[in-house]
Amino acid sequence: MLSRLAPTLLLLACHFSIQAETLPNYVIIFTDDQGYNDLGCFGSKTIKTPHIDQLAAEGRKMTNFHVPSSVCSPSRAALMTGCYPKRIGMHKHVIFPNQKHGLHPDEMTIAELLKQKGYATACFGKWHLGHTPELLPTSQGFDEYFGIPYSNDMKHPANKGKPKIPQDESWLKQGETFSAWGTPLIEGTEIVELPVDQRTITRRYTDRAVKFIEDHRDEPFLVYLPHSMPHIPLFVPDDVRDPDPKNAYTCVIEHIDAEVGRITDTLKKLGLDKNTYLIFTSDNGPWLRFKNHGGSALPLREGKGTTYEGGQRVPCVVWGPGRIPAGTSSDAFCTTMDLFPTIAALSSATPGERKTDGHDISKVLHGQSPSPRTEMLYYTSSGELKGLRQGDWKLLLPLARKNAPKHGKVELFNLTEDISESKNLAPEHPEKVEALKSRMTELDAEITRNARPRWSKS
Structure with missing residues (x-):
């Protein structure tokens, strides 16, 4: 009986194996x-x-x-x-x-x-x-x-x-x-x-x-x-x-x-x-x-x-x-x-x-x-570090300009409550600004240390 069933069992095993590997x-x-x-x-x-x-x-x-x-x-x-x-x-x-x-x-x-x-x-x-x-x-x-x-x-x-x-x-x-x-x-x-x-x-x-x-x-x-x-x-x-x-x-x-x-x-x-x-x-x-x-x-x-x-x-x-x-x-x-x-x-x-x-x-x-x-860094279209999203919170910092004052202002938004980014909460939450700023710098520093080059044709 087992010998007669062997081919059928083998076919079934192969079928399920193929299905599992689809x-x-x-x-x-x-x-x-x-x-x-x-x-x-x-x-x-x-x-x-x-x-x-x-x-x-x-x-x-x-x-x-x-x-x-x-x-x-x-x-x-x-x-x-x-x-x-x-x-x-x-x-x-x-x-x-x-x-x-x-x-x-x-x-x-x-x-x-x-x-x-x-x-x-x-x-x-x-x-x-x-x-x-x-x-x-x-x-x-x-x-x-x-x-x-x-x-x-x-x-x-x-x-x-x-x-x-x-x-x-x-x-x-x-x-x-x-x-x-x-x-x-x-x-x-x-x-x-x-x-x-x-x-x-x-x-x-x-x-x-x-x-x-x-x-x-x-x-x-x-x-x-x-x-x-x-x-x-x-x-x-x-x-x-x-x-x-x-x-x-x-x-x-x-x-x-x-x-x-x-x-x-x-x-x-x-x-x-x-x-x-x-x-x-x-x-x-x-x-x-x-x-x-x-x-x-x-x-x-x-x-x-x-x-x-x-x-x-x-x-x-x-x-x-x-x-x-x-x-x-x-x-x-x-x-x-x-x-x-x-x-x-x-x-x-x-x-x-x-x-x-x-x-x-x-x-x-x-x-x-x-x-x-839980997090995502923000970079400008030219690759400058700009901000961090962490959970509901999003921080955007003014950009440093050579020989010029920073452009823009510190902005902090709660995206769950304000998807349109209409209310800047930075003045109300200075401790959150500092925490996100520190984390943003930490994450970017790791990327900078371990960055790999693009390809360039000399």
């Missing part, structure tokens, strides 16, 4: 300069985002989710590595086309983390972590890359001769003006289109993501989809363009939403939805000075380029049917740095011995526990 897929959608208020599920009354709202209805909305920088390159470096930008030498503002530095290839990215477990990996979109061949995604753990190497308002090769076109005019005549921006489109390490037709780029990124998912449906995969939009100049395909410039930003976000719908439809059609984590978030807050070409961070204060909440608290939706509790919202304090160790834990991958700054928030995403994160 690795989840990941889709990370990272928009550019999208504000906290720029989704229906985050309170927008003017922008319709039914597909992302549906993700929130089927998943988890993260309302206290942050990026560790208010500008592009440092923020993206933190997402990829789980580190403060200063720890990896990527904190001093963004990378321009005439600069030859970027994220050091010795750093481990999320893609390299997952390659250990046999994942297929792809990046479709804006990279902005270095544009020389040694620094592009295919040298940083991604099997495929299709996208622009830096912001869509930057010009190849040295950022010279950029057009001075008013944003409203650019939107009205986008069929004529897109060619004025000399931004390259790269496949692998080669420029394949110069200038890139920005009218269709959001859709083409999604086309590539959909095909990659279809091609790799039978193996674990990572799709990193960092959209170029809604960074100015704004463009959409002609068939979805609202000709009124007042609606330009709304039109771009609604187009991104439709393209997100194509991704989720593909996952559902292929039966991959229940084994996939999809994370939708932004690299920093909205570029407010561009008015109808920029978004909204309400009820938060300020936007891109600042250390106020509007610059670094971003919308985030996490979707994973059967894994993420549906229709839930979490105010747990989390950051993009936490995604690296979280994905490592979910995939049983080894993050290596290099010091990182993220926390495993997998239990937070699954609705099982509070966040392990």
Whole structure:
């Protein structure tokens, strides 16, 4: 009897072993300069985002989710590595086309983390972590890359001769003006289109993501989809363009939403939805000075380029049917740095011995526990130490200026009671100011001592 049952028992054992070792897929959608208020599920009354709202209805909305920088390159470096930008030498503002530095290839990215477990990996979109061949995604753990190497308002090769076109005019005549921006489109390490037709780029990124998912449906995969939009100049395909410039930003976000719908439809059609984590978030807050070409961070204060909440608290939706509790919202304090160790834990991958700054928030995403994160340092867009969040409290200090008085004032906010940072409590709580200042200095000193260099081409 046992001999006859042996093959069946062996097959069952193999089946359960395979099931136990099934690795989840990941889709990370990272928009550019999208504000906290720029989704229906985050309170927008003017922008319709039914597909992302549906993700929130089927998943988890993260309302206290942050990026560790208010500008592009440092923020993206933190997402990829789980580190403060200063720890990896990527904190001093963004990378321009005439600069030859970027994220050091010795750093481990999320893609390299997952390659250990046999994942297929792809990046479709804006990279902005270095544009020389040694620094592009295919040298940083991604099997495929299709996208622009830096912001869509930057010009190849040295950022010279950029057009001075008013944003409203650019939107009205986008069929004529897109060619004025000399931004390259790269496949692998080669420029394949110069200038890139920005009218269709959001859709083409999604086309590539959909095909990659279809091609790799039978193996674990990572799709990193960092959209170029809604960074100015704004463009959409002609068939979805609202000709009124007042609606330009709304039109771009609604187009991104439709393209997100194509991704989720593909996952559902292929039966991959229940084994996939999809994370939708932004690299920093909205570029407010561009008015109808920029978004909204309400009820938060300020936007891109600042250390106020509007610059670094971003919308985030996490979707994973059967894994993420549906229709839930979490105010747990989390950051993009936490995604690296979280994905490592979910995939049983080894993050290596290099010091990182993220926390495993997998239990937070699954609705099982509070966040392990209690603190976050604030640095300016140029990498200067500015403040500390600790629990409910947030301290921002005036910046020291060479041969000049400090700029600004000491500010202390209780974010639980005052999310808009409207009431400065520093005069009332000098002891809290001193305690946070001491801790801020201590944390930054450790990062400074152990900072690793960025890569630079001599």
